[in-house]
Amino acid sequence: MRTFDLRTGEDQFVKDLRVVRWEQYALDREVPFQAMWYSVPPGSESPLDQHPELELSLVVAGTAHVLSGGEEHEIQQGNAFLLSSTEQHVVQNRSDSVELTVFSAYWMPLAGDHGDE
Numbered sequence: 001m002r003t004f005d006l007r008t009g010e011d012q013f014v015k016d017l018r019v020v021r022w023e024q025y026a027l028d029r030e031v032p033f034q035a036m037w038y039s040v041p042p043g044s045e046s047p048l049d050q051h052p053e054l055e056l057s058l059v060v061a062g063t064a065h066v067l068s069g070g071e072e073h074e075i076q077q078g079n080a081f082l083l084s085s086t087e088q089h090v091v092q093n094r095s096d097s098v099e100l101t102v103f104s105a106y107w108m109p110l111a112g113d114h115g116d117e
Helices: none
Strands: 012-014 017-021 034-039 055-061 064-068 070-075 078-084 089-093 098-106
Touching: 064 078, 070 078
Parallel strands: none
Antiparallel strands: 012 017, 017 034, 034 098, 055 078, 055 098, 064 070, 064 089
């Protein structure tokens, strides 16, 4: 068994988001996806993003407000959301005191599959 600790992982910052990418754990031969944690400070948001990968995200702490496809979704701690490879999105933390932490696994879609279902 291997364990992965968000607190001690090597991080980088994108805007004011703390990002801990799992590439540092050299898992590319063991799992069919990439992964990361990211933390959004209170009152902040991620940059507008769109990428070719499908992205499955689990809210680990806090509440996420996800803006995508002209809609807004509130995702509570313990719940998840799936973004297709064609969706632009922003993840907001509207709390004034609680950091938002999200775990995301992402992978390239199979041919012809964009996760739009």
